[in-house]
Amino acid sequence: MNKAEIIKNYKKKIENFKKLNEAYYDKNKPLITDAEYDSIKFELLQLEKKYQYLKDEFSPSNTVGFKPSKIFKKITHKEPMLSLSNAFDEKDLENFEQKILNYLNKTKEFKIEYSAEPKIDGISASLTYIDGNLTRGLSRGDGKIGEDITGNLKTIKDIPLQIISNDIPKEIEIRGEVFIQNSDFIKLKNKFANPRNAASGSLRQKESEETKKIPLRFIAYTYGYEKGLKDKNQSDFLKSLSKWGFKINPLNKVLMGIDNLTKNYNEIEKKRSEIDFDIDGIVYKINDFELQSRLGYVANAPRWAIAHKFSSDKATSQLLDIEIQIGRTGALTPVAKIKPVNIGGVVVSNATLHNEDEINRKDIRINDTVLVERAGDVIPHILSVDLSKRLNDSKKYKFPNKCPSCGSKIIKEFNSAAKKFDAVRRCSSEGYDCDKVAIEKIKHFISKEALNIDGFGKKIVENFWKLKLIKFPQDIFKLDYNKILNLEGWGKQSINNLKFSIEEKKTISLEKFIYSLGIRHIGLEGAKLISKHVKTSHNFSNIAKDENLKDLENLDGIGEMQIKSIKRFLSNKTNKKIVQDLQKILKINDVKKISSKGRLMNKTFMLTGKLTNMSRSEAKHLIEQNSGSIISNVSKKLNYLIIGEKPTKRKVDLAKELNIKILNQSEWLKMLN
Secondary structure (H helix, E strand, C coil), X not given: CEHHHHHHHHHHHHHHHHXXXXXXXXXXXXXXXXXXXXXXXXXXXXXHHXXXXXXXXXXXXXXXXXXXXXXXXXXXXXCCCCCCEEECCHHXXXXXXXXXXXXXXXXXXXXXXXXXXXXXXXEEEEEEEECCEEEEEXXXXXXXXXXXXXXXXXXXXXXXXXXXCCCCCCEEEEEEEEECCHHHHCCCCCCCCCHHHHHHHHHCCCCHHHHHCCXXXXXXXXXXXXXXXXXXXXXHHHHHHHHCCCCCCCCCEEEECHHHHHHHHHHHHHHHHHCCCCEEEEEEEECEHHHHHHHCEECCXXXXXXXXXXXXXXXXXXXXXXXXXXXXXXXXXXXXXXEEEEECCEEEEEEECCCHHHHHHHXXXXXXXXXXXXXXXXXXXEEEECHHXXXXXXXXXXXXXXXXXXXXXXXXXXXXXXXXXXXXXXXXXXXXXXXXHHHHHHHHHCCCCXXXXXXXXXXXXXXXXXXXXXXXXXXXXXXXXXXXXXXXXXXXXXXXXXXXHHHHCCEEEHHHHHHHCCCCCCCHHHHHHHHHHHCCHHHHHCCCCHHHHHHXXXXXXXXXXXXXXXXXXXXXXXXXXXXXXXXXXXXXXXXXXXXXXXXXXXXXXXXXXXXXXXXXXXXXXXXXXXXXXXXXXXXXXXXXXXXXXXXXXXXXXXXXXXXXXXXXXXXXXXXXC
């Protein structure tokens, strides 16, 4: 399957996921079982992880649950209720710990203590206590805004309405899981699909008296906002929760070492059928709150916690065909179309083949009998081929040498950093010359991280493209609404809504504008760095000039690969015209200099050598947090060169030559007080 087909398949799954969320969270009428829902969710997350060009505003990586129901009052969480990254095997755990050690600049000898807590498959809720009194209870909602379900939560006997204790903080938001025990669910199974749906449906009743009739339980496991918490680690906090009258998970443990985490995981997985509530994995949290604070967050998840999901499922099927999907950057991705097979309660008909090298390495051929795995609810992939069942007339699969969409030559780019050719083959056409690439570029343009036009989904892009209503991004702002009015499913109100949404998005930040163009190798962070550097959209238009590109080389976080990509993009006539047309249509806000009282304001820094007890990432974060900026080359623009152990001699000598102030780590930290 090519990249375009991968994206098409992804879009279908997103639309389905959106409908499932709406049915489950808003209409309280689940369409599928909980296990099926979780499988679809994790399949989408893994697709996005594998194919970074896949983005959507309704993706589970961007949303948690669904927008709050109109039935309940909407309230913003003081601290967002984020999701967790997932681990599926011991290697994932090792990578998780290594990333923590790297960030903290520690060696493997540094022992990390974890709080290991079985993950209850229920409904998340937060409880705010002021002076020990329960004042508000919220659902997770979309992670940022929840529903006020205080009345319903107060009916749960496990939730204390008042906490009388000397060590209860002045204000604290207790978070936990609302669930129904399996033994209690037996009486409700005719009304609900599973215990989780029963808990969700009961919590979201209009009348709390109806909720009171359902045997809901609550287990507390963390906090969000707090004012005066004395506990220094997670395990002590769990003890405090128990002392304050909350139920906590009886299977919680404090462990050290990946071997012990794995051993505990295997023991609990074997006991799953004996436990009277559903669990779908184990959550590992850094036990020390101070370390949690240092590690902070990345995207929508904390660096200091991960969910270790339970077991993998495998099944045998027949490979019916191999389709090539074409993505926004021209990458060709093969996808196996297999005879539908039930794996872990989910019917699977597609499996990823990754790339041409993977097909050759495993010698995968059409009509082969293959072993398919859905490990930890991720996207299915082919593990191996049963050669004993291979047909006599079987032929080795030949990867296409021309783009299935536009017929352009297929290329493999040379990676100068890795000094080898990429595994992925790409369509060699530039700009919007390839239809499949063009469609995906427009979908990227309207995605959540870019223009985020409400009601303008990816299916609409595909339909409007087929009808020749759009060909380039700027066409979105010149739509012929009279033609749209004659289309099935469109009325005056829906067209007015679309008009309003499009007009509303004509004002955009420079970084979002740059990101929306879909320049290869320029993600959100890259777009942000470039926008801070160029300041205006006019300057961005002229960035392709050699002297300006050279200036980019000094920008920390932007490398040779990104610079070449920008030059290639803006050198293309079609792309250049798109940028010019959009600049005429959109109001692109210049980057304003942020007023700040940071200690390092208007100062530039560069790091060389190994720092003590601190990673390069944490040091950069501290500099930026205090209004300083990082540059990647020693030049007259550099104010301070921070040196650690074994600094690069060339950089130090050049700094001395240019009379740049050189600081050791201690001197730099003194600047931060």
